Amino acid sequence: MTDAARGLPYDLQAPEQRDYFDRYGDGLVAILPPQRPGPTGWGRGGPPHGGAWIHVGTHGRARAFTGKVEVGQGTRTALALLVAEELGLPLAAVELTVGDTDLCPWDMGTFGSRSMADAGEHLRATGAAARSALVALAAERLGVRAPEVSLGDGVARGPSGSVPIGELMRGLRRVELASPSARPRRPSDWKVAGHAASDPGARDVVTGARRFTSDLHPPGLLHGKVLFPPRYGATLRTVDLSAARVLPGVHVVHEGDFVGVAAPDLLRAHAALRAVRAEWTGGPQPSEADIVRHLRDHPAEGEDFWDVIDHSVGDVGSAFAAALVSLRETYTTAYIAHVPLEPHAAVAAWEGGRLTVWLGTQTPFRARDALSDALAIPPSSVRVVVPSTGSGFGGKHAAELAVAAARLAKATGRPVRIAYTREEEFSQAYFRPMAVIDIRSGAGQDGRLTAWEFHNLNAGSAAARTPYDIPNQKIDNQPSESPLPQGSYRALAATANTFARESHMDELAARFGRDPVEYRLCHLADERLAAVLRAVAARAGWVPRPAAAPSASGHGEGIAIGLEKGGRVATFADVAVGPDRRLEILRIVTGYECGAIVHPANLRSQVEGATVMALGGALFEAIHFENGRILNPRLSEYRVPRFRDVPPIDVVLLDRPDLPSAGGGETPLIAVAPAIANAIYDATGRRLRALPLVPDGTVP
Amino acid sequence: MTSPEATAPSRNSLALRVNGTVHPVPVDPDRSLLYVLREELGLTGTKYGCGEGECGACKVLIDGVAVRSCVTPIGEAAGRSITTIEGIADGDRLHPVQEAFLEAGAFQCGYCTPGMIVTAVSLLDRIPRPSDVEIRAAMDGNLCRCGGYLRILDAIERSVRRSAPPAGSAP
Numbered sequence: 001m002t003d004a005a006r007g008l009p010y011d012l013q014a015p016e017q018r019d020y021f022d023r024y025g026d027g028l029v030a031i032l033p034p035q036r037p038g039p040t041g042w043g044r045g046g047p048p049h050g051g052a053w054i055h056v057g058t059h060g061r062a063r064a065f066t067g068k069v070e071v072g073q074g075t076r077t078a079l080a081l082l083v084a085e086e087l088g089l090p091l092a093a094v095e096l097t098v099g100d101t102d103l104c105p106w107d108m109g110t111f112g113s114r115s116m117a118d119a120g121e122h123l124r125a126t127g128a129a130a131r132s133a134l135v136a137l138a139a140e141r142l143g144v145r146a147p148e149v150s151l152g153d154g155v156a157r158g159p160s161g162s163v164p165i166g167e168l169m170r171g172l173r174r175v176e177l178a179s180p181s182a183r184p185r186r187p188s189d190w191k192v193a194g195h196a197a198s199d200p201g202a203r204d205v206v207t208g209a210r211r212f213t214s215d216l217h218p219p220g221l222l223h224g225k226v227l228f229p230p231r232y233g234a235t236l237r238t239v240d241l242s243a244a245r246v247l248p249g250v251h252v253v254h255e256g257d258f259v260g261v262a263a264p265d266l267l268r269a270h271a272a273l274r275a276v277r278a279e280w281t282g283g284p285q286p287s288e289a290d291i292v293r294h295l296r297d298h299p300a301e302g303e304d305f306w307d308v309i310d311h312s313v314g315d316v317g318s319a320f321a322a323a324l325v326s327l328r329e330t331y332t333t334a335y336i337a338h339v340p341l342e343p344h345a346a347v348a349a350w351e352g353g354r355l356t357v358w359l360g361t362q363t364p365f366r367a368r369d370a371l372s373d374a375l376a377i378p379p380s381s382v383r384v385v386v387p388s389t390g391s392g393f394g395g396k397h398a399a400e401l402a403v404a405a406a407r408l409a410k411a412t413g414r415p416v417r418i419a420y421t422r423e424e425e426f427s428q429a430y431f432r433p434m435a436v437i438d439i440r441s442g443a444g445q446d447g448r449l450t451a452w453e454f455h456n457l458n459a460g461s462a463a464a465r466t467p468y469d470i471p472n473q474k475i476d477n478q479p480s481e482s483p484l485p486q487g488s489y490r491a492l493a494a495t496a497n498t499f500a501r502e503s504h505m506d507e508l509a510a511r512f513g514r515d516p517v518e519y520r521l522c523h524l525a526d527e528r529l530a531a532v533l534r535a536v537a538a539r540a541g542w543v544p545r546p547a548a549a550p551s552a553s554g555h556g557e558g559i560a561i562g563l564e565k566g567g568r569v570a571t572f573a574d575v576a577v578g579p580d581r582r583l584e585i586l587r588i589v590t591g592y593e594c595g596a597i598v599h600p601a602n603l604r605s606q607v608e609g610a611t612v613m614a615l616g617g618a619l620f621e622a623i624h625f626e627n628g629r630i631l632n633p634r635l636s637e638y639r640v641p642r643f644r645d646v647p648p649i650d651v652v653l654l655d656r657p658d659l660p661s662a663g664g665g666e667t668p669l670i671a672v673a674p675a676i677a678n679a680i681y682d683a684t685g686r687r688l689r690a691l692p693l694v695p696d697g698t699v700p
Numbered sequence: 701m702t703s704p705e706a707t708a709p710s711r712n713s714l715a716l717r718v719n720g721t722v723h724p725v726p727v728d729p730d731r732s733l734l735y736v737l738r739e740e741l742g743l744t745g746t747k748y749g750c751g752e753g754e755c756g757a758c759k760v761l762i763d764g765v766a767v768r769s770c771v772t773p774i775g776e777a778a779g780r781s782i783t784t785i786e787g788i789a790d791g792d793r794l795h796p797v798q799e800a801f802l803e804a805g806a807f808q809c810g811y812c813t814p815g816m817i818v819t820a821v822s823l824l825d826r827i828p829r830p831s832d833v834e835i836r837a838a839m840d841g842n843l844c845r846c847g848g849y850l851r852i853l854d855a856i857e858r859s860v861r862r863s864a865p866p867a868g869s870a871p
Binding site for chain 2: 010071072073074127202203205206207208209210211212214215265266267269340341343389390391393419421422440467478601602605608609610611612634635636638640641642643644646649656
């Protein structure tokens with residue numbers, strides 16, 4: 001907390017004003033300047049960024065700073081590898097600082113698979129600038145020309161001598177500005193990145209020493225609880241706080257619609273909340289039974305977590321008129337919950353008018369802004385720190401909890417922790433939006449697609465475009481008034497859109513008696529995606545078949561592909577449907593290509609994890625709701641994948657050192673559901689067009 | 701660690717033996733073992749995940765058997781030997797299961813890991829050479845939302861291979 005009192009956050013100071021050398025000692029600092037058009041909104045040419053910075057110190061260690069955060073996806077090590085590569089240091093000599101708004105570059109948030117694509121490139125460019133300076137210093141020290149110097153293992157080597165990088169830093173206090181044109185090392189030359197690496201913080205995980213937000217316990221801590229509406233759409237009419245107020249040690253805070261309590265121990269905080277008597281008002285809310293009609297009948301303006309797509313090529317109307325065969329189907333996906341194993345948690349503490357909030361969040365700078373607005377203090381008076389976080393999956397963007405903790409801490413003059421119960425996590429978070437997707441396709445007698453109409457209702461535009469070469473297309477999406485709060489989720493709409501498109505492609509292949517792999521390949525314009533499909537078909541031992549012909553054995557195979565956020569995926573599923581119609585997933589093969597691979601083991605781990613997560617939404621996850629109330633807000637009522645649900649998963653990674661690295665955390669989810677749906681069709685002849693496919697484990 | 705307001709008279713306290721140390725804690729039917737470990741003894745390696753015994757993040761060993769501490773009333777744990785994740789290693793020397801989790805890279809966010817390790821330690825104490833079916837059955841009450849199940853299975857299989865010679869091998 002002493003750091004917090006020191007002064008302005010780095011991102012709000014000019015680089016020359018920052019106290020890098022007082023804080024970290026002599027050495028070299030390289031800074032990639034930010035591109036930030038303002039606190040909100042994207043600049044031209046894509047999302048803005050806050051740059052990156054790296055300090056190289058006298059012990060031959062480097063500290064790199066990025067605005068992205070680590071919530072369990074492993075980017076901390078992957079990004080550190082890129083820095084180590086540029087600086088010629090071993091991985092163990094690089095420490096990455098993430099998730100601290102006082103020290104890190106501004107960033108809009110860790111979502112959309114941008115950590116490798118953006119932060120990775122920024123750190124490489126910053127590292128390249130630092131490397132140039134290190135090489136120049138070494139050349140001078142060794143009395144050789146710069147091109148004769150090489151860096152590696154923390155040492156600068158010339159033709160006939162060497163000097164440790166740390167030694168070059170003695171007595172130096174230099175700041176280098178990195179230029180975006182700085183040339184980082186080519187992935188094909190990588191010595192550290194792209195190779196096996198171990199996570200330096202791993203030991204604390206297996207000993208239980210790692211502290212998550214919900215584990216933090218500053219002296220004087222109070223436990224906070226917030227009064228939430230019992231259903232969506234309800235507003236507070238009257239509240240009687242008298243019974244809560246008389247409980248010993250309990251603080252009650254009532255500001256506008258906010259009612260919160262704080263107590264020295266959690267049990268008393270719960271008791272205080274139970275003692276609050278509240279009456280709520282609010283009209284009826286849509287229920288699950290009418291949801292598709294509700295979404296169709298209630299178009300809305302778009303929300304900020306998705307883009308609207310309105311893509312048109314050729315002349316769809318004429319193409320459908322001329323098509324010999326046309327097919328029209330609707331596909332849906334349910335609302336599902338992120339269920340991070342660590343529920344949302346925040347700890348807030350004030351010190352001398354400055355607020356620090358430890359928050360498990362994917363968007364610390366957005367939280368800083370929200371805290372600044374809600375508490376009417378400048379952003380420079382707020383520090384948000386992201387401790388180890390028990391996963392996010394797109395679900396940890398909101399700042400309400402941080403604001404609530406800050407209000408309670410301010411009112412009580414003590415640090416306050418709020419951690420959701422699992423039921424609060426289900427009821428107060430937001431969900432992956434439900435999707436209703438209408439597809440109409442037209443083809444010639446030979447099966448060649450000529451017309452494609454794709455309309456996504458409510459779920460968003462991610463991966464809505466088709467990777468197939470179709471001359472006439474109309475692809476759009478329409479946001480709806482959702483009866484449940486909805487927002488970001490790992491791969492968001494890409495899962496729904498890919499499920500719809502890849503199911504439909506399989507239906508077309510069946511209609512025309514074509515092999516599902518061959519039918520896709522003959523329409524596929526993207527050579528990278530075709531390569532992934534071929535690799536997976538080969539690994540899976542795919543035998544070309546004229547069409548899915550339901551087998552008496554109940555055994556079936558399905559394949560699906562997807563392209564999203566720069567990554568290409570193909571998934572194969574092998575299933576069995578028993579005489580009791582029970583579905584068993586026998587095997588999954590997933591191939592993934594996302595350019596140059598930076599951290600192979602972590603990428604593999606992400607692909608496996610994404611596949612497992614996708615199994616839940618594909619097979620059985622669904623939020624049930626009625627009149628604004630969540631009916632299954634407990635893990636005993638909302639099923640997520642367990643050990644018994646996980647088949648062997650064979651991951652095929654395609655490395656492309658000639659291409660920039662894209663993210664690996666999201667896109668590997670998107671082809672799992674359609675691969676399974678296609679396999680179920682292959683096994684039974686039943687085409688399932690709604691996710692989850694088998695809520696009770698059996699094929700309907 | 702216990703706040704002064706929460707301290708009960710000593711006649712209403714019971715002795716809780718955790719990782720070899722005896723702690724007097726107040727008798728209170730509302731307090732789960734998880735609550736006391738985390739909030740009163742500061743042993744935060746054991747995690748809250750659901751409060752209803754569904755996720756396994758809160759598992760600890762009681763007399764060597766993995767139990768869900770969130771649904772274990774404090775009274776049931778009194779007088780027995782409790783081991784939390786903090787007590788699994790022998791000082792600085794990691795337990796073979798912990799070593800295997802590190803080797804296999806068997807976690808992403810790490811929040812489920814303590815419960816997973818405790819459950820695996822309990823399994824291998826009971827069945828030193830479990831089959832794949834036995835491993836999955838023992839672990840099925842533990843959730844990993846990052847989807848690291850296959851690596852966790854790999855870690856447990858590594859521990860098994862290390863601790864037991866393959867069947868039929870000569871001495």
